[in-house]
Amino acid sequence: MAMPMRRVLVALHRTTLSSLKNAEGSLDVWHPAPLYLPVRTKKRFFIPPAVKTREKKVIDVEKKARKAGIVLRQQYLERPINIACTAGIFDPYIPPEGDARLSTLTKEGLKQRTEQLRQSAGSQLAIRKIKEHDTQFKTKSFAEQAQEIFIEAHNHLAQFNREKLHSLVTERCYPEMTRGNRYKTISWRFVESLEPPKVVHARCPEMVSKGNLYGQVTVRMHTKQTLAIYDRFGRLMLGTEEQPKDVLEYLVLERHVVNPYGRWRLHGKIVPSWAPAKDPIIKTVLIPGPDLKPGEEFDAINYQVPKSEAVQWNK
Amino acid sequence: MLQSRLQVLGVAPQQLSCLHTSTSLETKKWERQNLKVYPPQQPDDLRRPAEIYHSRRQIKYSKDKMWYLAKLIRGMSIDQAIAQLEFNDKKGAKIMKEVLEEAQDMAVKNHNVEYKSNLYIAESNSSKGKYLKRIRFHGRGRFGVMDIVNCHYFVKLVEGPPPIIEEKTGFDQAKEYVQNLKNRTIIHSL
Numbered sequence: 001m002a003m004p005m006r007r008v009l010v011a012l013h014r015t016t017l018s019s020l021k022n023a024e025g026s027l028d029v030w031h032p033a034p035l036y037l038p039v040r041t042k043k044r045f046f047i048p049p050a051v052k053t054r055e056k057k058v059i060d061v062e063k064k065a066r067k068a069g070i071v072l073r074q075q076y077l078e079r080p081i082n083i084a085c086t087a088g089i090f091d092p093y094i095p096p097e098g099d100a101r102l103s104t105l106t107k108e109g110l111k112q113r114t115e116q117l118r119q120s121a122g123s124q125l126a127i128r129k130i131k132e133h134d135t136q137f138k139t140k141s142f143a144e145q146a147q148e149i150f151i152e153a154h155n156h157l158a159q160f161n162r163e164k165l166h167s168l169v170t171e172r173c174y175p176e177m178t179r180g181n182r183y184k185t186i187s188w189r190f191v192e193s194l195e196p197p198k199v200v201h202a203r204c205p206e207m208v209s210k211g212n213l214y215g216q217v218t219v220r221m222h223t224k225q226t227l228a229i230y231d232r233f234g235r236l237m238l239g240t241e242e243q244p245k246d247v248l249e250y251l252v253l254e255r256h257v258v259n260p261y262g263r264w265r266l267h268g269k270i271v272p273s274w275a276p277a278k279d280p281i282i283k284t285v286l287i288p289g290p291d292l293k294p295g296e297e298f299d300a301i302n303y304q305v306p307k308s309e310a311v312q313w314n315k
Numbered sequence: 316m317l318q319s320r321l322q323v324l325g326v327a328p329q330q331l332s333c334l335h336t337s338t339s340l341e342t343k344k345w346e347r348q349n350l351k352v353y354p355p356q357q358p359d360d361l362r363r364p365a366e367i368y369h370s371r372r373q374i375k376y377s378k379d380k381m382w383y384l385a386k387l388i389r390g391m392s393i394d395q396a397i398a399q400l401e402f403n404d405k406k407g408a409k410i411m412k413e414v415l416e417e418a419q420d421m422a423v424k425n426h427n428v429e430y431k432s433n434l435y436i437a438e439s440n441s442s443k444g445k446y447l448k449r450i451r452f453h454g455r456g457r458f459g460v461m462d463i464v465n466c467h468y469f470v471k472l473v474e475g476p477p478p479i480i481e482e483k484t485g486f487d488q489a490k491e492y493v494q495n496l497k498n499r500t501i502i503h504s505l
Contacts, residue, residue, distance in 0.1 A: 183350065
């Protein structure tokens with residue numbers, strides 16, 4: 001398109017010049033090029049650069065790099081895997097029904113309170129394996145240590161200190177704790193411990209190769225805590241600041257025992273199937289109704305909101 | 316002062332380190348307003364209304380034509396605005412309706428808004444996007460530069476019922492003026 005325009009313009013240029021000589025300005029008579037036609041004329045039109053480049057040449061970057069002599073290293077398409085922690089809780093502890101529901105005054109309650117670590121072979125074997133690698137491991141002191149780790153981790157979560165949180169919590173537990181927290185403010189406070197923490201379960205699974213041991217110890221804690229979550233605008237979303245709540249938790253801590261620099265870190269929580277329902281959030285939530293066929297009407301009175309079944313799950 | 320000194324020495328301004336790392340045409344300031352986190356409120360404070368900022372960039376429509384629609388929905392509740400745009404014949408109305416619906420979804424899911432109808436449009440603007448330039452051929456070998464127009468659309472939703480603006484008629488304003496004149500007193504007079 002640029003060529004015919006230039007020709008048109010040059011032709012126009014010539015005809016305008018000829019009209020200067022000739023007063024009538026006859027456009028259909030072609031005069032030969034006048035002597036004083038300037039050779040190099042200023043480009044008086046504008047063509048945007050995008051119009052010229054109709055067909056874009058496919059540039060082969062590899063070929064050019066090879067010509068220039070640049071050698072690119074072979075790219076390995078690999079997915080990184082984390083070996084500092086396991087991906088879940090192996091052989092999880094099943095908390096007995098009605099734990100911490102009976103008062104100490106009854107015989108059953110007293111039996112529950114004074115129950116020693118269950119003499120299950122699996123837990124004893126696991127503890128023995130852990131003691132092989134870590135000589136200072138003691139179930140009595142470990143429970144206290146676990147509670148301290150728990151309190152520190154949650155304090156750092158409330159203030160959101162990424163580095164310290166990574167050192168106190170495994171890589172599997174970190175996203176579970178921090179998902180959705182970015183634009184929220186969490187205020188958590190540990191009030192007191194109602195019962196001393198107790199080690200209830202231990203397992204020492206091997207991952208991938210024999211001898212690669214990871215120790216997972218479950219600790220039972222009955223404590224009083226306060227939790228309040230505020231949304232982006234500083235409005236209360238969940239919980240209260242003043243009212244503390246009694247919390248019965250089964251924490252799982254993990255350590256890569258074979259690694260001499262390994263540390264006991266929070267790996268997850270076990271929520272039993274008989275756990276009481278959580279407090280509802282402050283706002284109302286829309287639950288999508290059933291799919292109706294055209295012509296059907298929604299029966300609000302007889303409609304029951306579907307409830308999920310009570311199943312033990314690990315968090 | 317430093318820059319002028321360096322220019323005197325003969326150092327070109329491009330060689331100096333520049334604080335501006337992105338041009339003013341590519342900034343996403345409106346979207347960044349959504350990332351502001353306020354500190355927790357005291358229980359006796361007034362509940363802060365949620366503000367949701369949303370935008371759509373490089374819409375294939377004119378900014379002037381979009382402005383008419385943006386002006387139409389300013390101050391309306393979100394349901395009213397969506398209804399008005401649904402039955403509007405302009406091309407920009409369909410796009411604007413999609414933007415409002417997206418913003419409403421975002422408000423409920425991400426910004427802790429309880430009722431999706433309890434929102435009103437606080438701000439609604441259109442602005443120029445990046446234009447492509449082409450030639451437009453006129454007669455007699457003349458040409459013009461044709462702009463292929465794009466626009467951006469910005470909307471800010473605030474939680475709560477839409478504010479009622481009291482409209483003052485001319486008669487009311489005149490009455491007020493006359494009243495002000497009557498209220499004048501001359502001090503230290505007999």
